[in-house]
Amino acid sequence: MYKNKITQALLLGAGMAVATTSFSTLAANVPAGVKLADKQEMVRGNGTEVESLDPQKVSGVPESNVIRDLLEGLVNQDGEGKLVGGVAESWETTDNTTWTFHLRKDAKWSNGDPVVAGDFVYAWRRLADPKTGSPYASYLEMTTMQNASDVISGKKSPDTLGVEAVDAHTLKVTLEKPVPYFVSMTVHTSMKPVNQKVVETFGDKWTSPENYVSNGAYVLDNWVVNERIVLTRNANYWDNAHTVLNKVTYLPIENQVAEMNRFLAGEVDVTYEMPNEHFSRLVKEHPEDVKVTPYLCSYYYEFNTAKAPFDNEKVRKALSYAIDRDVIAKFIVGKGETPAYNFTPLATNGLEVEMPDYSKLSQKERVEKAKALLAEAGYGKDNPLKFDLLYNTSENHKKIAVAIASMWKKNLGVTAVLENQEWKSYLDSKRQGNFDVSRAGWCGDYNEASTFLAIMRDGHSQNYPKYTSQSYDKKLDLALTAASDADRSSAYKDAESLLAKDMPIMPIYHYVNARLVNPKLGGYPERNPEDNIFSKDLYIIAD
CATH class of the missing domain: 3.10.105.10 (Dipeptide-binding Protein; Domain 3)
Known part of the structure; x- marks a missing residue:
């Protein structure tokens, strides 16, 4: 439906050039001895059609699943839910109130723009701005970020929010109260950056595939409403060399039985959930496919x-x-x-x-x-x-x-x-x-x-x-x-x-969390209690 036939073709061309590089170079996150399949593509059930792919305008799990692949925040999580660097290489605080993040100098947007501290300042001010109407605006109040409550209520302007770009690669955050777990809060979808130039140029249309600019491991290739969302490799992603999957497709399947049948037919690699009435049978007949996690x-x-x-x-x-x-x-x-x-x-x-x-x-x-x-x-x-x-x-x-x-x-x-x-x-x-x-x-x-x-x-x-x-x-x-x-x-x-x-x-x-997972899908996180799955950490194992 939406497809940029020029810009996206150039990006995909670059992405495919990287994707054909030896897997010995690309698959640093794959355990030694694991043989990778020639075709590195995953199809994932996503429960329903997403409300939006704008991180400051969504509140649901289906939306977060896709946005997690497209946009990268300050930090990510590993398979056990532990924090690992995203755009931020490191961070520090002395009092749990003032936090300083040091951003990677090689982080880029898919259009080639550098990812800078100002991108986070813009996104977080946008999240708090009542004009945005974000369903997750109150999340900033939960962080106790300075002036968040007054900005959200319209009493103060967004530029008073307690976040500033000290320089291009240094982000300073000031909280009103000490929050020792603040860094873990920045994993959330609403805290991910957006490209200011793109958002201001295209308005609400910036999330269309022909306009979408991402800084995560993938770019938005195609979006057919109520049918599929297709992501492909982002050649400009700073850690693209360690990404294995070349293509990720999300399907908005609301009927759990239909999703199960498509999985059993080999059309889906990961389901959103499972039909309750079939669970016992699936455990008995397909135990290698059933994953039940905290x-x-x-x-x-x-x-x-x-x-x-x-x-x-x-x-x-x-x-x-x-x-x-x-x-x-x-x-x-x-x-x-x-x-x-x-x-x-x-x-x-x-x-x-x-x-x-x-x-x-x-x-x-x-x-x-x-x-x-x-x-x-x-x-x-x-x-x-x-x-x-x-x-x-x-x-x-x-x-x-x-x-x-x-x-x-x-x-x-x-x-x-x-x-x-x-x-x-x-x-x-x-x-x-x-x-x-x-x-x-x-x-x-x-x-x-x-x-x-x-x-x-x-x-x-x-x-x-x-x-x-x-x-x-x-x-x-x-x-x-x-x-x-x-x-x-x-x-x-x-x-x-x-x-x-x-x-x-x-x-x-x-x-x-109970779902069906293709046994050939490697890297599936079984101990992440928040179920944050990053497609960049997954791979398809050869038969």
Whole structure:
């Protein structure tokens, strides 16, 4: 659909020239003794059509998967989730408040422009600027970057944001509070740079393949909406000599069974996920293809607390208590997921949680409490509760929604009308507050509890439930200023307790990452809990 027949041809020509170089030169990241296939191309399922490929205008996992290949931030992650240099060769701080990053002098954009500190300044100011309307603007507030809150609210201009280019290859960041994990936060999609000249020249059209300029391992070759996104090697990438895959294709397959069938037919190398009902069979019949790995991600339903009757805590608690999480985790999804009674996954670094009282009851006891709470709120046979349950198009999400709606109907006499929307419409409905109860999932942007808990802050751009609690916000403030890890952990524990008490969301289960992976695909990261897969680190092994 979109293809630059001149500029891209020159880039691809250069890329292919490099790609035909001896693999002994290119494959420094490939273990000794591994023979590489002649054809180095990967096809990856990506769940749905992406909302955009603009890093400052997206909020979803499908978008991040593609952007991670196109754009490189200050740091990357290895297969175990450990930080490694990206555009930044090194960084330092003496107080966890002022951070200095030293950028590679050989980093270039795909059009040949050097990648400079000013590119990050521009991108981060753009992220904070209310004119951009970024769904991830609040992420900068989470970093405590100087003046971020005032810039996002329009009280100060973007050029007051606490980031500056000391020179072309030195970036200085000033935070308002010490954040020892700040560097890990810069891995996130929203913090990746964009080429100012290109963005200002083409406006919203800069993400079209004929205009897209990237600084990552790949360039955007072709994008056919609802069909495929094709990436090819970026000859100007600073570490191109260590990239092996020449071509990466992302397919927006929403139906998990269709995706599974295409994998089994050899058309897909990595699936986005797996159909829940086929998991056991696939483990038995194709054990070499099934990969189940840790994943810092929570599945939950969120209430629109700004809308009656979900402004009533008793209604929210009743619906939450009536969900049999064991049934959902073990039988509806059943790939190793664990029932969730708190928001933050228990495997998160430094997390301690005191489970809420309702988690210690039997399901029968929870249902009885739910009935009583709903009656106290004024709902029952004479005044039945009915509302819409929104979810994004997916057979797996549909099965969970059907099961939970059935539990509500059977246990409480409540009617949930299922409403599915395609990804872009679903996101827009949530941002506009056009929902009653909505399916949600949140995956850690870094391995620390604040990546989950902060989105429930009053005014956070991802706080779709419109949860407002001064007590909750104060607990997160205490975590930021904590004198010790123990104090920080205690503040997070208190915050989780408040979420359980106020119930703006219904945690349902904590994910594992289960997908089908071609055994010939080398370098697949099995110990990265954030599931950050960089195609530049992958390769196809010869038969």
